[in-house]
Amino acid sequence: xxxxxxxxxxxxxxxxxxxxxxxxxxxxxxxxxxxxxxxxxxxxxxxxxxxxxxxxxxxxxxxxxxxxxxxxxxxxxxxxxxxxxxxxxxxxxxxxxxxxxxxxxxxxxxxxxxx
Amino acid sequence: xxxxxxxxxxxxxxxxxxxxxxxxxxxxxxxxxxxxxxxxxxxxxxxxxxxxxxxxxxxxxxxxxxxxxxxxxxxxxxxxxxxxxxxxxxxxxxxxxxxxxxxxxxxxxxxxx
Numbered sequence: 410x411x412x413x414x415x416x417x418x419x420x421x422x423x424x425x426x427x428x429x430x431x432x433x434x435x436x437x438x439x440x441x442x443x444x445x446x447x448x449x450x451x452x453x454x455x456x457x458x459x460x461x462x463x464x465x466x467x468x469x470x471x472x473x474x475x476x477x478x479x480x481x482x483x484x485x486x487x488x489x490x491x492x493x494x495x496x497x498x499x500x501x502x503x504x505x506x507x508x509x510x511x512x513x514x515x516x517x518x519x520x521x522x523x524x
Numbered sequence: 525x526x527x528x529x530x531x532x533x534x535x536x537x538x539x540x541x542x543x544x545x546x547x548x549x550x551x552x553x554x555x556x557x558x559x560x561x562x563x564x565x566x567x568x569x570x571x572x573x574x575x576x577x578x579x580x581x582x583x584x585x586x587x588x589x590x591x592x593x594x595x596x597x598x599x600x601x602x603x604x605x606x607x608x609x610x611x612x613x614x615x616x617x618x619x620x621x622x623x624x625x626x627x628x629x630x631x632x633x634x635x636x637x
């Protein structure tokens with residue numbers, strides 16, 4: 410149990426366009442999902458906490474208008490990178506947990522390249 | 525603010541060796557601690573989860589210990605294999621059911637034949 414699916418795995422987009430990344434909990438309901446960003450040879454940086462039915466909570470320094478998060482159902486959260494620029498190129502990963510005592514499950518990640 | 529440190533940053537060993545990866549954290553008020561494995565360009569795979577009330581967990585050749593009072597955890601890998609090559613990440617969950625994860629920067633492990 411506790412499988413998290415993330416799509417797409419890779420995306421290349423032109424500068425100025427928007428890209429949507431989906432994160433789904435396949436066999437459980439997740440009222441909370443988390444979005445991370447990872448730079449090469451760095452650890453994961455928490456960007457925001459996605460809450461079903463309410464606004465996301467963004468970490469300090471993360472632009473909420475640039476990284477739009479929607480958590481419209483108990484199994485789906487989306488991250489939209491708006492007006493993408495080359496500096497937004499990175500590896501984005503989502504996670505969720507079945508229950509507080511269960512531990513976190515991560516998606517397979519999305520490699521975004523903005524050209 | 526919780527800070528997580530992993531030592532060593534990188535490790536290269538011949539197969540068959542027993543390995544110890546270290547993780548330390550500054551705030552002992554954690555809910556649990558989780559060890560992950562990450563292969564290049566991939567997501568994270570959970571290896572072991574230790575609740576704050578537990579001292580250790582075992583899964584196959586992996587054993588993780590937790591000393592909450594001293595802010596340390598150790599991941600022990602027995603009889604290492606080339607397939608164990610990956611980056612190993614330690615993460616602690618803040619001291620509540622709603623706590624967020626704090627990650628170390630990982631130990632990059634290479635096991636050569």
